[in-house]
Amino acid sequence: MATTRITTQLPPNIDVTKAPLAYGDRALPKLNRELKDPELITRQRALMTLCDYLHDPEHIADALLKVGVAESLKALLSDPDGTVRHKATEALYIISGHNIGRDAFIDFSIIFPLSKLFDDELDIVRRNAHMAMEMLTEFHPGAEGVVETHLIPILVDKLKVEVDEIKEYILDTLHFCMRLDQVQALIAGAMEVFTELLLHESPIIRAKAARDVMDLSVPLDGKRKACECNSLPSLVTLLSDEDPDVRSKAAGAIMTITITTQGKYTAIKAGAIPELVKLVDDESSEVRLNAITAITTLSEAPEGRKEVLENVDRIRKRTEDESAAVVKAAEIAVKVITWKP
Template sequence: MAHARISANLPPDIDPTKAPIAFGERALPKLNEELQSPELLTRQRALMALCDLVHDPENVYQAIKLGKLSLMPQISRIPGSGIGGKAVLFVSLGSTKLSVCRDGFIENGIIPALSQLLNDPVDICRRNMHRAFEIMAELPAGAVGIVESNLISSLVLKLKTELDEIQELILDTLSGCLCVEAFEALATGAVPILKEKLTHPSVAIRSKAARALLGISVPLEGKNIVWDEEVIPVLVSLLEDSDPEVRANAAGALMYATITTQGKYAALSADAIPPLLKLVDDETSKVRLNAIKTLTMLSEAPEGRKTLLNHVDLFQGQLNDSSEAVSRAAKIAIKVIEWKP
């Protein structure tokens, strides 16, 4: 005969690391109360449960309305408890959902709070923090917030010491921020650091470093430092990289660097025209576009125009390119190459 037995074990669908979630609309307010508990374990369990809930955008929006975001700066500052990393995970998960969520994080002072975790000894905590920064930098307001928090210098220097996975996130963040402000990065010595990353074994790091150099080369000061640090020959070597994104970003960085006369002649001295001509027929439209624009820059120098006059037919072949931007760039290139004083 069967007997009823009461087991001391939790049911199989109960996770002891997470707080029980209340039913319906009471779920988030209850977790909000537990996040303010004086007991560390209670706060940790509540935050783990909250991280699960923010996979639903509606819950993220409700969390903003309830004011949970105002708690995140205080939670993320708790040292050595592991709860800081979970708080950053909440931010990074929520940031991916809605632009209103990212706005909410910025308005609640999340950026300065997260910056206190730059030197956290836990790798996953730093990784989540940089992931949150990367997502915020996708918005102009987020990029401005990072710049105004004076974090650019720290991010640049972290490229020397951080794990490769985190370096990728930092480079993405810098690319967004350099569109807002490049001078702090230049003053910190970003160009020689980025130059070193151009030869990194990781394809992603090479590509993202070239993209960051593109942004840093927009102001004249950046162009001058890129030339002075002899970055242009390294970018030319990347034009033959096996990865299309690396080729595209290298060509884009050269496009800005060769706007100045000294940049043009540095690229010509590095024999940039032959590899760029090969990219005019590249299978990736972004590569074709940046290559044609860079060749247009080089054709403004008499030596460059003399060489490119023998390849006008190559540009004419791109006038009917599937990409309207490429065909327009080819038309401009032909006009500049065939220009006569």
């Protein structure tokens, strides 16, 4: 499926010439001075060279610990020139891929000024900012920093208006943040936004939205909100999706929501059981595991057990599955389905 991708090409009127590197230990100090130069072309050239230079992890350590490049890049985030912001965010994204770089985000308070670029007029700047933020939140201190900066409501709002490519990064960032705090997301209306994205044309976004519904459904209020927002009918629809990752994440979300009685009966009413039973023999072990676990929770309701009982032999066959996790899940499912008072 063809989708619009954000170009990384510089504007045609920009001089792409890189700043010449000084020799040895003088290279980074010279670049750092040029990052602060009042001449625009000097800043642009220095950033071009810096982005290439930072691909060596040893250079990242020197740039951050010895030269103070982090503070210079932070200042350039508010530069009036779009190309400077483009390359500054690219440099920060490169840095965010390393522990020492992620520490610098916290130590130099870069998270908030970087978030200001979520409103930038240039797609490439916004994309780089979100890529850096997503990379940062993959690790606990970074996710904690984003949560403490109260960026979750802003990220949820951006999901409504951003281009699809950037939506993918936002959904990932929220996924990592919701491991720490689901309350901000619930208050911001994230469940409504995720539910709307469940039927998006992109399978990547459908899968990530279903995963985020599952994350947000961990607390009791999240399970209740999923039922109120009619998330389950859309999740049931995704159980027959062509993409295995979408099917897996949808089954996982149903599994999480149906822990409560309200969730069980809402899912049964939405026709979840017949669709889940079809996935017992899915080619993906992750899909089989999540489907069988979801069937188990639904079988705890008398109506669910009655509906699943006629398919218990199909589930019993999975006790000889090649996946040990599926075998264990199938054994538990058979016990629950065949239980008698």
